[in-house]
Amino acid sequence: MSAEEQPPLKRPRTSDDSEGPSGSTEQSGPELVRSEELWFEDGSVIIQAESTQFRVHKTILARSSSIFRDIFEIGEQSASEAVVDGCPVVHVSDSAVEMHHFLLLLYDQKYAPGKLPTLTQIMAMLRLGRKYDVDFLYQEALRRLQFEFPSTLAAFNPGQPVYKQFSWQPGALFDVVTLAQEMRIHSILPAALFYCAALPLKALFSGLAREDATIATIPAEVLQTLLIGLDALLGSLGHISLKWIRGNAGSPLCDSPQSCKNWRVTLLEIVFKVKPDVRLCLADTRGFDAILGFLCRSCRKHARSEHQIGRGEIWQSLPQFFGLESWDRALSPDPGPWPMDSHDLATCAE
Incomplete structure (x- = not known):
């Protein structure tokens, strides 16, 4: 160093x-x-x-x-x-709390028996592991974060992080985003920001209470990036992920065109009549099994295929939705500054 x-x-x-x-x-x-x-x-x-x-x-x-x-x-x-x-x-x-975790891990090189590390421990491993050139701590923390916030669609859980690599704690999502921005670990940002985008607007603006009664918040410039990305994702829902539910988007081999069209219109109303859920952009078709059961066999197969294609398209573009250049750039050792300025963000969202 x-x-x-x-x-x-x-x-x-x-x-x-x-x-x-x-x-x-x-x-x-x-x-x-x-x-x-x-x-x-x-x-x-x-x-x-x-x-x-x-x-x-x-x-x-x-x-x-x-x-x-x-x-x-x-x-x-x-x-x-x-x-x-x-x-x-x-x-x-450094903070006394992070130094305590850091030194304890240098001595014991393990966590409490039978327990996952806390996010506070992960943050100490990442920050102080890099700062003091303790690579095994830094890499272990990075591995755990990348498991929870993956860079591949196959490893991604669209509902929420699975929290198998560190224990969940209130405010964790916002703290992870802030940490990733601070440390320029852009590989975990697209997934983490997508999870944040699914939260109520009140939480995004007011923050989330931690266990110690402090409030985890998203920096203002990151919140702007997040909201622009959320708007763009919701705009893509109808013509990418869910384009198969539009009126004339059935299978060419459909056995009952009018019936299948009616059921697709019903689903369209269910999804868009109230505020759309951004998680539908990357959800798999299991969430639609009930309505898909009313479609003919050919339309069911067609819908699942089209939805998978749409999920892939959105995932491939997910970094751009949140002001990052590409997955390749996000995964690079030196991804550059983030967030972009408002003009560049608007361009990404178009």
């Missing part, structure tokens, strides 16, 4: 500070708290995130992280290093 990519680590002042009773350097600011779970008496370094201190082992961190390895080597050459209980202190700009 280049010097430009190294995280902003800083050490506290030592020259003008007075020594506290335990030999530690006193600092102004919030009262410091020692981590109960990650404070080892034989630890050789203290990592401080926000007001929480973790006493851990240099060897454990240096073995997995080239960034920490470099920091420790630089620290050994420094004469002005702050110490607490004889251990050098390294200040980091």
Whole structure:
């Protein structure tokens, strides 16, 4: 990792500070708290995130992280290093919660027995795994996110994420979208945004409450992209995914043209009389089994075939609906900035 990519680590002042009773350097600011779970008496370094201190082992961190390895080597050459209980202190700009998960995974390299990792753990693995060059954590988090938000139609569940790779928590969808934007992981954005598009407008504008009573929201520029994509998807519903229900769209081999046409008109009214459900764009035909049963055999076969073709067309264009260039670009290591500006978004939605 280049010097430009190294995280902003800083050490506290030592020259003008007075020594506290335990030999530690006193600092102004919030009262410091020692981590109960990650404070080892034989630890050789203290990592401080926000007001929480973790006493851990240099060897454990240096073995997995080239960034920490470099920091420790630089620290050994420094004469002005702050110490607490004889251990050098390294200040980091990360949240205490994410640093706790990150360090715990470096030590245990596993989650709680019989439990899926939480999204908070996944976010820590992704952010800090990349920041500190711990590739096995980053890749594991990425694999789990890409399973839940796949880039292929065959792996996609049109209703909602299956949550087999991390545990569901309120606000998870919005947090995933924000994380993907921040980390430029565009491969998971089309599926994640499609799931968001199926939520009520009130949730999109007001946010979703997390378990800790904070509110998960979508950034304003992302919300604009999402709503433009939703409008374009709903516009495509009648002439791509569900084009087979239009009046004269039956099979050329239809046994009862008028009867099948009447049932297609009935389905058309059911789908479009009230607000259409965007999930129908990618739903398979099992959701229409009841109405398809009233069509003749040839029209049923024709409808299923046409619907599958339409699903494929919409899936192939899904990145463009949400302001991304293409699946190939979304899957590339450097997909570029997102969202696009409003003019480019309007072009994509046409």
